[in-house]
Amino acid sequence: MSRRRTLQDLADAAGLSLAATSYALRGVRGSPATILRVRQLADELGYTVDPIARALASGRTGSVGVSGSLRDLWQQDLSVMLTQALRRHGRYAMIADADADPSQERTIVEQFVAQRVDGAVVSPVDPSAAYWRLLDPAVAVVAIGDALTSRPGTGSVLFDxxxxxxxxxxxxxxxxxxxxxxxxxxxxxxxxxxxxxxxxxxxxxxxxxxxxxxxxxxxxxxxxxxxxxxxxxxxxxxxxxxxxxxxxxxxxxxxxxxxxxxxxxxxxxxxxxxxxxxxxxxxxxxxxDEDAIVDAAVGQLVGLLRDEAPGAPTFRPVLVVRGSTASPR
CATH class of the missing domain: 3.40.50.2300 (Response regulator)
Structure with missing residues (x-):
């Protein structure tokens, strides 16, 4: 069995220091050409990040919990967009389905705690529930749609x-x-x-x-x-x-x-x-405006991980009139 590729192997192949390779791999530092080259080399070598090693070295797992009711079609799409946006910031989503059920949502929160996520982006089923306080204050949390009224320090992307x-x-x-x-x-x-x-x-x-x-x-x-x-x-x-x-x-x-x-x-x-x-x-x-909502949510999450104060931008929907409404007979 071939041995697991290490960050040092990737750095040697790229001709870069360990730090420069790590930064490029996460897309947080380096030229676009360097970032692209390092990521291509990682694919060629079969290099993957060891989450345990990352957690031991940095105190963070790099994972972010994403929770919503995924049988709702719009929330399905939103979860995919959040996953893609988090990946661009070097974060990896763990998607969980609350299924419009507060008891299931509580179980998900408990799982996020056990898995030591760095943060969570949630579309809450019950935003007033006390179980949101189970997430440690050090965990960056952003709620989409409604504010988590029971958990101070939570970021919010609110809907009007x-x-x-x-x-x-x-x-x-x-x-x-x-x-x-x-x-x-x-x-x-x-x-x-x-x-x-x-x-x-x-x-x-x-x-x-x-x-x-x-x-x-x-x-x-x-x-x-x-x-x-x-x-x-x-x-x-x-x-x-x-x-x-x-x-x-x-x-x-x-x-x-x-x-x-x-x-x-x-x-x-x-x-x-x-x-x-x-x-x-x-x-x-x-x-x-889903793109703006996702950008605001992920931007707040990244800011909270840097110890920035949470915000609460509010989005207003727009009426789109099509053929399904008319005067009653």
């Missing part, structure tokens, strides 16, 4: 859900809808989620009769829940879905029960997933 929810519901109200369904993931078990709480508040101010229904995060599993809502004799004339995954479930449910979109049912989502423009009719939804 008040604006997003109001804009979506006001769009439906402007068409004359008065009875509106709300499909929200894990509504009853996540009391800390502002978007769901805000929807009830905003609907009251707009004079809407809001019928809130908890649905599984996965599109296929949410179809039955949406179908039950649409089969009710007093069914709503519009459905506001707090993710595009749930909106796609509403599309399938409408087809199954024989309700036409948008003639008999308006549907509005909350993500602008890449499939939103491909379904028929195109999905009206609230769009986020």
């Amino acid at each position: 859900n008040r604006y997003g929810v109001h804009t979506a519901l006001a769009h439906l109200a402007s068409f004359g809808h008065r009875r509106v369904g709300l499909l929200a993931p894990a509504l009853t078990s996540t009391p800390g989620r502002p978007a769901e709480v805000l929807a009830v508040e905003v609907a009251g101010r707009l004079g809407l009769d809001l019928v809130a229904v908890a649905a599984p995060a996965a599109t296929a599993e949410a179809v039955a829940v949406a179908a039950a809502l649409l089969s009710d004799p007093a069914r709503p004339t519009a459905v506001f879905c707090l993710s595009d995954s749930l909106a796609f479930a509403a599309y399938r449910a409408a087809r199954d029960v024989g309700v036409r979109i948008p003639d008999e049912l308006s549907v509005i989502g909350y993500d602008d997933h890449q499939l939103a423009g491909l379904v028929d009719p195109g999905l009206t939804t609230m769009a986020w």
